[in-house]
Amino acid sequence: MVDKSLSTSMKAKIIGSGEESVVLAYGYGGDQSVWEKILPHLTQRYRVLVFDWSFSGAVKDQTLFDPDKYSSFDAFAEDLIALMDEMNLTSSLLIAHSMSGMVGCIASIKRPDLFKKLILLVASPRYLNMEGYEGGFEKLEVERLLLNMESNFEAWVPSFAGLAVDGKxxxxxxxxxxxxxxxxxxxxxxxxxxxxxxDQIDVLEKVHVPCTIVQTSNDVVVPVSVAHYMQKKMKGKTTVEILEAEGHFPQLTAPQLFLDVLDRVLGFDSKENNP
Structure with missing residues (x-):
């Protein structure tokens, strides 16, 4: 097998300029175009790394995803670390969406030198409810969801998309x-x-990198309570920002709201670049 660099197989590229670097890691079902509405703003100040995970339909080599290897978030964290090393990025700001939030947390525990700050967008350590914790789903609901995927994936896709993204x-x-x-x-x-x-709840208390958790006010995938639960568990300085927005993809459906939060968290006034 020809040895290809990780950056090539993950379609990684750095856009923009600046002294600091930002890494954009999307969640389940996405590809790097999910960031297109916030990218122009970020590239004014930062070197921004975008890439595609091995599971994405945007990746040319569809054999890259090994279901055994990627049966845990650790393998994704190792990919992220290896990619950042290959791209010579250290002390970066990571904006991690959905499942990538916990991937980023694991990566920050393994290699805290790579991350200056984590911004976790609609992330969750556990989706199943349990005593004292509202993850958003009962086991039966998850079983039904997976059964629907297996029985008719083509029909499931538009149904899930309509639920996960702001239907309006x-x-x-x-x-x-x-x-x-x-x-x-x-x-x-x-x-x-x-x-x-x-169940990544045990991971949270090992995270010492400063973190901002950004959650939409109405997300069918992750309840608002999860953001506050994560904040209590994490050991680094952690804040929560609630966007008054619907759905699991605010970078698509409420990009300006998200950028306003980013600018505030990072110490910029968004109005200076948006007259």
Whole structure:
């Protein structure tokens, strides 16, 4: 097998200029185009790394995703670390969406030198409810969701896209539907199992890198209570920002709200660049 660099297989590229670097890591079903609405703003000040995970339908080599290897978030964290090393990035700001939030947390524990700050966007350590914790899903609901994926993936895709993205934003729903639909069904099902049955709660108390948790006020995938739960568990300085927005993809459906929070958290006034 020809030895290809990770940056090539993950379609990684650095855009923009600045002394500091930002890494954008998206969640389940996405590809790097999910960041297109916030990228122009970030590249004015930062060197921004975008890439595609091995599960994405945007990746040319569809054999990269090994369901055994990627049955835990650790393998994704190792990929992220290796990619950042290859791109010579240290002390970076990581903006991690959905499942990538916990991937970023694990990576920051393994290699805190790589991360100056974590910004976790609609992230969750556990999706199943348990006593004293509202993850958002009962086991039966997850079983039904996975069964629907297995029985008719093509029908499941638009249904899930309509739920996960703000239904009032038809353009964003359509965009995510296309991204999700490009995933190989067996990859999508395998990864959904990993995500919905994960329990990364023990990871939280090992995170010492400063963190901002950004959560939408109405997200069918992650309840607001999860953000506050994570904040209490994490050991580094952690703050919570609630966006008055719908859905699991605010970078698509409420980009300006998200950018306003980013600018405030990072010490910039967004109005100076948006007259």
């Amino acid at each position: 934003d038809s353009e964003s729903v359509e965009k995510f539907k296309k991204m999700l639909g490009r995933m190989k069904p067996e990859v999508a099902i395998s990864l959904a199992n990993t995500i919905f049955y994960c």
